[in-house]
Amino acid sequence: MQITNKGDRFADRHIGPSKEALNEMLNTLNIADLDMLIDETIPSDIRMRKELDISEAMSEFEYLNHIKALGEKNIIADNYIGQGYYGTITPSVILRNIFQNPGWYTQYTPYQAEIAQGRLEALLNFQTMVSDLTGMALANASLLDEGTAAAEAMSMFYGLKNKRAKDEPVSKIFVDSGVFDHTVEVLLTRAEPMDIEVVMGDWKEMDLEDQYFAVLLQYPDKHGEIEDFRNFVSKLSDKGIYSIFAADLLSLALITPPGEFGADAVVGLTQRFGVPMGFGGPHAAYFATREDFKRNIPGRIIGVSRDRDDNYALRMALQTREQHIKRDKATSNICTAQALLAIMAGMYAVYHGEEGIKTIAENIHKRTAFLASGLLSLGYDLTSESFFDTISIKCSNDLLTKVKDQASERRINFFYADGEIRISIDETKSDQQVRDLLQMFADIKSGDIAHDFMSENSYIPTSLQRSSAYLTHEIFNQHHSETKMMRYIKSLENKDLSLVHAMIPLGSCTMKLNAASQLIPVSLPEFANIHPFAPSDQTKGYMELIHELEKDLSTITGFAACSLQPNSGAQGEYSGLLTIAAYHKENGEAHRDIALIPSSAHGTNPASAVMTGMKVVVVKCDEKGNIDVDDLRDKADQHSAYLAALMVTYPSTHGVFESRIKEICKIVHDNGGLVYMDGANMNAQVGLTSPGHINADVCHLNLHKTFAIPHGGGGPGMGPICVNEKLKPFLPGHIYADCGGNKAIKAVSAAPYGSASILLISYGYIKMLGAKGLVESTRYAILNANYIKARLEEEYQVLYTGEKGRAAHELIIDVNPYKSLNVTAEDIAKRLIDYGFHAPTLSFPVAGTLMIEPTESESKDELDRFCDAMLEIKKELNEIATGEADKDNNVLSNAPHTLAMLTSDEWKLPYTRSKAAYPLSYLHQNKFWASVRRVDNAYGDRNLICTCPPMEAYEEAEA
Structure with missing residues (x-):
C-alpha cells in the first residue's frame, strides 16, 4: 500500500496561482479552461500529445534524501591536483x-x-x-x-x-x-x-x-x-x-x-x-x-x-x-x-x-x-x-x-x-x-x-x-x-531589489522561483569540494546526476544527446554552431558559412555566429513580428550553396508561437543548412512541444531561466546544448574527461561539465516537478502572461500576438505613442521602481517597448499588484495628456523618488509627496526604496572610473 501525501507536491509550492485563482483568471480571459488557452496559443501541428518520459515527482523531503545519498557516492579526497x-x-x-x-x-x-x-x-x-x-x-x-x-x-x-x-x-x-x-x-x-x-x-x-x-x-x-x-x-x-x-x-x-x-x-x-x-x-x-x-x-x-x-x-x-x-x-x-x-x-x-x-x-x-x-x-x-x-x-x-x-x-x-x-x-x-x-x-x-x-x-x-x-x-x-x-x-x-521583494517581470529572462530545496545541495561538501579533474572512481555521484540530467534534457527537447559543458547561454549558442560547422566539415562542405538570423533575434546570436567563422545574413520580420517566410526562402535559395544554419528563437523573441515554424525549418533543410534553435524561451515549450518536434537540429538551454538556476545578479548560468543524431558525434570533448561525441570538437569550457555544481539545481527542479509538474509549469507560465495581457490591453497596445490573439509566455507593450508627452519607456521603467517593481525588459526586441514575462511562479495577487501599478501609471500618462500634470516635471520624468527626497525639508515638485511615494495603498505595507535617483549614464562613460575611488577622486572627476 502506497500512501501519497497530496500536500507535499512540489508543483504546488512552485506554481503561483491557486485553484481558486485559476478560475478567476480564466474568467478574465473569457475562456473555459486551461486546455482551451493552450490550444489557442500553440499551433496544433507542433503540439506533443505524449507525456514526457521523466521520472515521477519527488517531494522536497524525498529529494533532499535522494541527493544526500547521491552525494555519498562521491569521495572527498585529500586534493593536491591544482x-x-x-x-x-x-x-x-x-x-x-x-x-x-x-x-x-x-x-x-x-x-x-x-x-x-x-x-x-x-x-x-x-x-x-x-x-x-x-x-x-x-x-x-x-x-x-x-x-x-x-x-x-x-x-x-x-x-x-x-x-x-x-x-x-x-x-x-x-x-x-x-x-x-x-x-x-x-x-x-x-x-x-x-x-x-x-x-x-x-x-x-x-x-x-x-x-x-x-x-x-x-x-x-x-x-x-x-x-x-x-x-x-x-x-x-x-x-x-x-x-x-x-x-x-x-x-x-x-x-x-x-x-x-x-x-x-x-x-x-x-x-x-x-x-x-x-x-x-x-x-x-x-x-x-x-x-x-x-x-x-x-x-x-x-x-x-x-x-x-x-x-x-x-x-x-x-x-x-x-x-x-x-x-x-x-x-x-x-x-x-x-x-x-x-x-x-x-x-x-x-x-x-x-x-x-x-x-x-x-x-x-x-x-x-x-x-x-x-x-x-x-x-x-x-x-x-x-x-x-x-x-x-x-x-x-x-x-x-x-x-x-x-x-x-x-x-x-x-x-x-x-x-x-x-x-x-x-x-x-x-x-x-x-x-x-x-x-x-x-x-x-x-x-x-x-x-x-x-x-x-x-x-x-x-x-x-x-x-x-x-x-x-x-x-x-x-x-x-x-x-x-x-x-x-x-x-x-x-x-x-530581488525576488524576495517582488516579481521581476523581465521578458526572455524567466525570473522564476529558485526553490530552497534546489539550492541547499549546492553547499554540501560532497558536491562543493570535488576537484573537476578528480579520478572517476571519486565522482560516481556526480556522474550519475550528470547522465540523468543529460537524459532528461534530451527527452524534454526531443533530441538524441546533450552536452552540459557550455557554462552560459551565449556559450551554448557558440557550441551549437560549432557542432553544425563540424558536421558540414565532416561531410566535405566546410565552405558552408552563412548563418540566417531573423532581425528580432537576441544580440548574442549574430555575435556567436561570427565567433564560429560564419557570415550573418539578416532575415526580415513581418508587421506581426513573425519571420518573413518569403524573405527567408529568397535568402535560403540565394545562399543555398553556402548555407550553414538558421538561428531561430522559438517561441519568437516577440513572445509568439509562429505557426509556420515547421515550414521554416524545411526551407533551411532543403537548402542544405541545419537549424539552431535558441532555447531562451523554452519555458513556454516544456512538455507541450519541443525543438526536436519542430524539426530543429540543435538548441541550447538557459538553465538559469527555464530550469531555475538563479540569476545571481547576472550569473552564474549554464547553457547546455541538446542535439539530434546528426550532430551527436560532434558534442564537445575534454582533455581530462570521457565526454562528448566520437568525433568531438575540442572543449568550449575549462571544466568538462562547465559549472557542474549548479547542475544540481536543475536536476532538482526536474526531479521534484516530474513529468506532470513540468507541463503544469509551462501551462501556468502561458496563463500568467495572458492574464497580464488581458488586464492591460485595454489601456496599452500589445504589439504581437498569435493567430488567435494569445501571447506565449511573454508579451510586448508599446509605449512609443507617449513620446509626444515627452515620456519614454525608460520613464515608465523608473516609475515602476516607485511602485516596488523591477522594470520589464526595456526596448528589446523593439525600441520604445516593455517586454513582460511573469513566469509560472507568481501568484494572482502579485500579478494583480503589477497590473494595478501599470494601470495607475497609465492614469499618470493621461494626466500629462490632459495638461493636469506638467509635461517636463511630473512623477514619471522625476522617477524614481528616493527616501532622501521624500524626507527633505524642501519639496518644490508640482505634485504631492504621497503621489510620488505611495500612489497605491499596498505600498504603505511594504515599500522598497531606490537608494539613488536616476543615474547619468553618459556622465559615467565620459569620466570612466572602474575601481573603488575615494570621494576626493570622484569630486575631482566631476570638477
Whole structure:
C-alpha cells in the first residue's frame, strides 16, 4: 500500500496561482479552461500529445534524501591536483549571508542601476581587488572561467592588431608550453574558426621575428615554476606583440604582478578566493588590462557616475548589453557573467584585507617550501627552483606507479603528467597534512625525514618578490570583524531589489522561483569540494546526476544527446554552431558559412555566429513580428550553396508561437543548412512541444531561466546544448574527461561539465516537478502572461500576438505613442521602481517597448499588484495628456523618488509627496526604496572610473 501525501507536491509550492485563482483568471480571459488557452496559443501541428518520459515527482523531503545519498557516492579526497582549481575556505559570514541568501542570488543583472547599487558596489570591489593584485589599470566584473578569459584576450588583441590592416592579417599567437593544457584546448577551439594559428613552444626559444600578434604565458606555470618574464615582455612590446598572462591571483600577493612589468592583459580565475571547487564551477574568472583598451575589454564593467541630484552612483559602463546594439560587429558574445561568484570573491578580499590575503598566501608558500625541502633531502628531483604553491617531481615509471598506489590507498590526489607528479598546496592544508604527505614520500624511498624544514626560506626569487601595496582602499580595511562584515553585506543587500521583494517581470529572462530545496545541495561538501579533474572512481555521484540530467534534457527537447559543458547561454549558442560547422566539415562542405538570423533575434546570436567563422545574413520580420517566410526562402535559395544554419528563437523573441515554424525549418533543410534553435524561451515549450518536434537540429538551454538556476545578479548560468543524431558525434570533448561525441570538437569550457555544481539545481527542479509538474509549469507560465495581457490591453497596445490573439509566455507593450508627452519607456521603467517593481525588459526586441514575462511562479495577487501599478501609471500618462500634470516635471520624468527626497525639508515638485511615494495603498505595507535617483549614464562613460575611488577622486572627476 502506497500512501501519497497530496500536500507535499512540489508543483504546488512552485506554481503561483491557486485553484481558486485559476478560475478567476480564466474568467478574465473569457475562456473555459486551461486546455482551451493552450490550444489557442500553440499551433496544433507542433503540439506533443505524449507525456514526457521523466521520472515521477519527488517531494522536497524525498529529494533532499535522494541527493544526500547521491552525494555519498562521491569521495572527498585529500586534493593536491591544482592546475587552476584549489581547496579554499569560504568564510561562514559570506557563505550564509551571500551564497545561501536569496536576497543575493535572486537578483537580476544590474541594468536598472537605481535598484542595484548594492551588487554594483560589490562588483566594483571585485574589479578593484583584481586591478590591485594584477597591477593593471582596469578590470571587468567577471568572466566565465580561465580558459574562456584567455580566449577573450586572444580575440581582443587579434582584433586590435588587425583593426586597420590592409594586407594579410597578423594571425599567429604564441602559447607557452607552461600554460594549463585545458586552457590551451579552449584557446584552440576559439582560434580555429577565426583562422588564428596557435603556435606552441618554449617562450625562451620563441622567434620574435615571426608574425605574431600576441603571446600567452602562465604565471606561475603549470609545473609551478615562477619565470622572470620582464625582459621578454619588454622585447614583445618593442615588436608590437601583445603579452597576455594567465596568472594565479593569490600568488600575486607575494610575486611581482604582470602589470608592473608591462603586461597588456592578465586573466585568470578567482576561485580560490572563497569559492568552492564544485567539480568545475561556477567560478568568476577575471580579465584585467591597460587603460588603453577600455573600449575593447569584453564583458561587463562597473563604473562610477552620479545621479540626478549629483550623488555618487554606480552603473554598468561602456559594454552594457553591447551585443544587442552591435550584433555581428560585437567584440564578444558574453551575456551571462559569474556575478554571484565575483561578489563572493570580492567579499573574501574585503573580509581578509591586504594583511589577511598576504598571510594566507605566505602560509601556503611556507608549507609548499617545507614539502619541497623535505623531498629534496629525500633525493627526489624537482623540476623547478622557484615556485609559489606547486612543485613538480620528475619520476620514472616505476616511481610513478609506487606513488600512485600509495596515494590511492590514502585517498590522496596528485596531478600526473609526462613523467611528472605535480603537487599543489592550498589554504585548506594544515602543517600536519603536509608532514603526513612528506612521510608518505619518505616511506616510498625507505628514508627518514631528517628534520623539520618549516622555515622562513622563500622559493620566490628575491627580484620577483612583490614590494607594492594592494587592497589599500578603505573598503578593504574596515570590515574584518564578523559583526562589521555581516552589517556591510546586509547594507548592500538592502539597496537591491530581488525576488524576495517582488516579481521581476523581465521578458526572455524567466525570473522564476529558485526553490530552497534546489539550492541547499549546492553547499554540501560532497558536491562543493570535488576537484573537476578528480579520478572517476571519486565522482560516481556526480556522474550519475550528470547522465540523468543529460537524459532528461534530451527527452524534454526531443533530441538524441546533450552536452552540459557550455557554462552560459551565449556559450551554448557558440557550441551549437560549432557542432553544425563540424558536421558540414565532416561531410566535405566546410565552405558552408552563412548563418540566417531573423532581425528580432537576441544580440548574442549574430555575435556567436561570427565567433564560429560564419557570415550573418539578416532575415526580415513581418508587421506581426513573425519571420518573413518569403524573405527567408529568397535568402535560403540565394545562399543555398553556402548555407550553414538558421538561428531561430522559438517561441519568437516577440513572445509568439509562429505557426509556420515547421515550414521554416524545411526551407533551411532543403537548402542544405541545419537549424539552431535558441532555447531562451523554452519555458513556454516544456512538455507541450519541443525543438526536436519542430524539426530543429540543435538548441541550447538557459538553465538559469527555464530550469531555475538563479540569476545571481547576472550569473552564474549554464547553457547546455541538446542535439539530434546528426550532430551527436560532434558534442564537445575534454582533455581530462570521457565526454562528448566520437568525433568531438575540442572543449568550449575549462571544466568538462562547465559549472557542474549548479547542475544540481536543475536536476532538482526536474526531479521534484516530474513529468506532470513540468507541463503544469509551462501551462501556468502561458496563463500568467495572458492574464497580464488581458488586464492591460485595454489601456496599452500589445504589439504581437498569435493567430488567435494569445501571447506565449511573454508579451510586448508599446509605449512609443507617449513620446509626444515627452515620456519614454525608460520613464515608465523608473516609475515602476516607485511602485516596488523591477522594470520589464526595456526596448528589446523593439525600441520604445516593455517586454513582460511573469513566469509560472507568481501568484494572482502579485500579478494583480503589477497590473494595478501599470494601470495607475497609465492614469499618470493621461494626466500629462490632459495638461493636469506638467509635461517636463511630473512623477514619471522625476522617477524614481528616493527616501532622501521624500524626507527633505524642501519639496518644490508640482505634485504631492504621497503621489510620488505611495500612489497605491499596498505600498504603505511594504515599500522598497531606490537608494539613488536616476543615474547619468553618459556622465559615467565620459569620466570612466572602474575601481573603488575615494570621494576626493570622484569630486575631482566631476570638477
